[in-house]
Amino acid sequence: MIPQILVVEDEDALSTLLQYNLEKEGYAVRLSADGEDALVQVDERLPDLIVLDWMLPKISGIEVCRRLRSRTDTRNVPIVMLTARGEESDRIRGLDTGADDYVIKPFSMTELTARLRAVLRRIRPGLAEDRVHHGDIIVDRVAHRVKRAGREIHLGPTEFRLLDYLIQHPGRVFSREQLLDSVWGSDVYVEARTVDVHIGRLRKALNRDEETDPIRTVRSAGYSLEAEG
Structure with missing residues (x-):
């Protein structure tokens, strides 16, 4: 999955520059x-x-940072602050509010992208790695292969993207609409029931009779991948 970055910046020239350079680095x-x-x-x-x-x-x-950190669903989203404020007290305030890193303007794009990679590796290692482990499931993003308990799991491209997305957020419940936006894309019209079909295919491929189903259905809410442990 391509890491999704939200850039919140009111200077048009800078936000355009950030978008261009981050997309060149492979981010959406x-x-x-x-x-x-x-x-x-x-x-x-x-x-x-x-x-x-x-x-x-x-x-x-x-204040945006403070509100996001106060909510369960956004508490662990990595946040890198950009600011012209260079005083130590302001940096400490930003970090105390919950920012994961702090970059002072003006900055080089090389420095910023290096900081982003470091934060992703630390906070969301699944986005920075080519092979992701979850229990006895291994997702190899380069080879587009999945194994469970050593056996090869054959998935279609949509089921692969669906598993890869869920494995990035273990324990978090996603509605069908959220999964459609994140896995299929917000510009693609697909009925919400389509998610149920692909979840069913993913479960059938992953699970044998004696194996625990790692995907949890939450009534009237959606689906999640069970957190490890």
């Missing part, structure tokens, strides 16, 4: 120009990482 990028819209976008589709400017219209970056 969405843009937001104020704190209020950023919170709406996070609700619509949870990003894998947020690049968040400190000074924003409507709701400040520091």
Whole structure:
């Protein structure tokens, strides 16, 4: 899966530059120009990482960070703050609010992308690795192969993307609409029931009679991959 980054920056020239360079690095990028819209976008589709400017219209970056950290569903989303504030007290305040890293303007794109990679490796290692382990399941993103307890699992491309997305967020419940947006794409029209069909195919491929089903159905809510342990 391509890591999804939400860039929250009100300077048009900088946000365009960030989008261009981050997409060149292989990320999928969405843009937001104020704190209020950023919170709406996070609700619509949870990003894998947020690049968040400190000074924003409507709701400040520091307040956006505080609100996201206070919610269970967004508590662990990596946040990298961008700011012209260089004083130590401001950096400490940003980190105390829950930011994972802090980059002071002006910065080089090389430095920023290195910081983002480091945060993803630390906070969401599944996004930075070519092989992801979850219990007895191994997903090899390079070879597009899946194994469970040593046996080869044959998945179609949609089931592979679905498993890869769920394995990045173990324990988190996703509605059918959220899975459609994240796995199929928000610009593709597919009925919500399609998710049930592909979850069924994924379960059939993953599970033998004696094996525990790692996918949990949450009545009236959606699906999640059981957290390990």
